[in-house]
Amino acid sequence: MPSVPETAAAPREPGDRWRAVYACRSSTSRGRLVAEPGSPTRSAFQRDRDRIIHSNAFRRLKHKTQVFVSHEGDHFRTRLTHTIEVGQIARALARALGLDEDLAEALALAHDLGHTPFGHTGEDALHACMAGHGGFDHNAQTLRIVTRLERRYAGFDGLNLTWETLEGLVKHNGPLLGPDGLPTARYAEEGIPAAILEYQQRQDLWLDSHASAEAQAAALADDIAYDAHDIDDGLRAGMFSIEELRAVPFLAELLDEIAALHPGLEKQRVTNELVRRVITRFVEDVIRHSQGLIAALAPADADEIRRAGAPVVAFSPAIVAADAAIKGFLYPNMYRHPRIAVIRREAADVVRDLFGHFMADPLAMPAEWAAGCEALDETRRARRIADYIAGMTDSYALDEHRRLFDATPALR
Template identity: 55%
Template sequence: MALAPYATRPEDSRGRLVAEPPSRHRSPFQRDRDRIIHSSAFRRLKHKTQVFVEHEGDYYRTRLTHSIEVAQVARTLAKALRLDEELTEAVALAHDLGHTPFGHTGEDALAEVMEPYGGFDHNAQALKIVTSLETHYADFEGLNLTWETLEGIAKHNGPVTGDLPFALSEYDARHDLELSTHAGAEAQVAALADDIAYNNHDLDDGLRAGLFTVGEIAELPIIGPAYTAVDRAYPGLPARKRRYEGLRRVFGAMVEDVLQTSADALEDSGAQSAAGVRALGRPVICFSDGMFADLKHIRAFLFARMYRHPDVAEMRKRSDRIVRELFAAIMADVALMPDDWQAAAEACEETGRARMVADYVAGMTDRFAIDLHARLFGTN
């Protein structure tokens, strides 16, 4: 299928920071996707929290399974909108590479301790990972991704302005990602796919964990009509299948809404190129106003009943303490890091050392952080 006029074309890519010969068999964005999948940071997502700490159950989402689900939704949307699927998938797979152990709890803790040293942000950290911290290639540091993929990682959620996290400003100074504009449509698709995936799977994980019931969520918009449709089509369906069939329809409703709303927005925009999309000054991939309002109700429910549930809150408190104490302990003794990290940290002044320690802690998996903390402090 031919790409739409507003799609990002691989042959028009702005290229890589370090020039490389083109591949005979893969587009530049396919190569980006493949490098992300083969990165160490991507593998570590298997053992990083989504909502529940990784070891709490085999059936809950981790950052890895979440990223795979986001990529699936993103490719579906990109194909339907005639966008470049490989670029969309690359951004989707990379969007959470910078997450710390214990998800947003770990990020919040690391951001606070790093405030005197330039701050910490998981999107900026993802960019740092793919531009410097992955060290597998002979000719360059990082993964040497295309400008379009880097742009999507940095600003898939919209323009980045104001006080920039150090990791973002440092890279942008040598490779301008035009942070004040919206990203291309492919990166915008990855951002909406993220919203669709977590809205759906957080409901599923919350039900599986017993934090709320199908009867309770059936009182919410979108979800109630979905279960009514299931009961009409399949009266007497066993509870497990009924739960899945209802959420399947919620998922479908979000996807269809984004497709219709975005197709209309793209047509109305008049954009005839990827550059034209960036120049609009507004996103073109979006939910309808009605769907957005309904999702706010669902998110408020999840916030109260899942993200702030006493059991989850207790784990958040423990996770916060682990990250803070690990950061402080390693700052005081960089010998706690591997030899190559230790040598580099010893050569730095305080701010540089703090940034290295933050990189090291952020790269930990849940289980590694828990085990290291137990060895250092005797208890979690």
Template identity: 60%
Template sequence: MQRFTAPYSSLPEETRGRVHPEGGADFRSAFARDRDRIIHSQAFRRLKHKTQVFVYHEGDHYRTRLTHTIEVAQVARSISRALGLDEDLTEALALAHDLGHTPFGHAGERELDKLMKPHGGFDHNAQSLRILTKLERRYAQFDGLNLTWETLEGLVKHNGPLVNAEGDPVGRYREHGLPEAILEYAADHDLDLASHASAEAQVAAIADDIAYNAHDIDDGLRAGLFGLIDLGDVPLAGEALSQVLRLYPDLEHDRIVHETVRRVMSAMVNDIIAECNNSNAKLNLRSVAEVRQLGRPFVVFSKQMDRQNRALQSFLNDRMYRHERVEQIMARARRVMHDLFTAYMHDPRLLPADWQGGQARQVCDFIAGMTDRYALDQHKRLFDLDPLFR
């Protein structure tokens, strides 16, 4: 079946290029090469043993950062295809979006940010940029992966502009300013921080929300943090559950869960596609530049779906992320991060030889790159205590 290309799609032949020009183009587009480099990176492989919500040893069927990332890429690719966008760029952005996350999920990130406050703080989005432009050292001609401008721009700005027209930080960066990693890179390779990102980047960002909410329903039920009956009054999830029970009254529990989750995801995906098509029927966007200069996100939920999504997020926040069991695990995770950072800052000789130097950012990079398993192993090695996780 012949696919159409939307007029506002990013086009690999019109890429703004790479910092280090490369020859020897092959059968892949520039964006496909970006995607492949991300998949083959060390940082991508480490996602296998990084926490999504549950630490790795709690069970084999809970999501990790890697399985979450793969699910995000699948959702993003499906939306991108339906909208006529560049699937390779969309997939590259989806696959790279969590590379900068620390071990132990958001608890690890918050603790590392707290520890790094005197040294510029920690931001997982900026850390992803550091990984892709500096910390991956595999190629003979350059540090990083030398990705295209469009991939790096989409990674940094997938949640919207970072500064306003006057150059002042906005959103999450309004209070403390932009992370140094983003400022340094943008000074040499302008990422147009005041505009929105491409439609492909916006698809990757909203696919993250879809995958996160849907699979956390699955993991929360699997962990017993809430039950199916608790979903009854939750918008979207309750409707999906009622539909499944009506169609399959004798279905066993695990299949009920799967059928409910897939209906939640399908409803969100279909809503986005319809909303984008309806919106563009009025806007008549003719280029990716018009998407960037629109002044608001283009890839969004309808107002009704947005309300339902917020209600679902609120439910998961109350019943899952703030659950006593999860908070106990994350408190132990913060202890591990604090102990490791303090030890390495006090005695840099505890670090591997190629990481020694005594600078806080080096220590931060080393810890941020750890998997849960490696962090726990290093904590045990350095402190010779009973494991904090049992």
């Protein structure tokens, strides 16, 4: 079914007095796969945001971890708290750049829906289990969730989001196809995920173009939030010290500024001051640099942003270097910390055990997942099982493992 705009006309929208000409507009959206009447009180992008917030997948983010598992403490980030922080930063960027805040927020709130339990460890393990069956990619899984797996509405599966929201979710990391029609570097080895290619047959998401400026803002907001909160969580967990962070010149400069303004400040307040400065510096840099890129391009509409050939919402070269240095510090000192390495191995074992058990005995899954599974070919059965495991929270995955196996790791 072709996309149909929610409204035939394109009236002025609230916010048009500040919205730039290159911003997306819900009144001229390319529409939804299944046509729906417009809402008298909400724009199409506001409805997308609201549907995401009310989805089962969004609520499950509360019990999915980023780096730490739940026993570490109540103040560490989960996928849900990370998502809320990304939404706040995305709105701030969109507002400053004259973009549609509701679309940017919708994209930010949905960007992690496809993540597995146990963070990137769970994704890596599930991807390995799915070798030979198309692999596993969390962006593709997000698309499956919002177009297929959520079953809340009478008229369609999924959330029936607008084209602009789906496009932004699929292109969270940029175009999937190059000008030559071949997969970009990210997908060169294994190809574009099957879930994306399958949906592409139903609705063309322009896989060879960049996404809207709103989607670019949401993607950068994700990067900013990651850097800031991983510094906070790593310090809180004692994986590194404030002094060790001085190995990153960008952070050393901020720490010197804090020491000069607030000598003798207690450690937790120093941490808070550092985190807020990281976010502020990055956000202000994106705004300044992007304003220059957009002015040079002088786009007349949102599609000129998509066809620009490079992102127009971006860090300056100096902040690109700072971002790389922060990640370069966090990788060995946090993501591959010996304490985390043990948890990663055990969490990966849980995912592999569950996948192997359900492949051998699909009827061990709940009835709604097991129904008809034995009649599926191996690849479709594997995808059904991957959908089930990917939707699990950390605690549910451990409960399932305890139900099926004699011994389950404590993950601590």
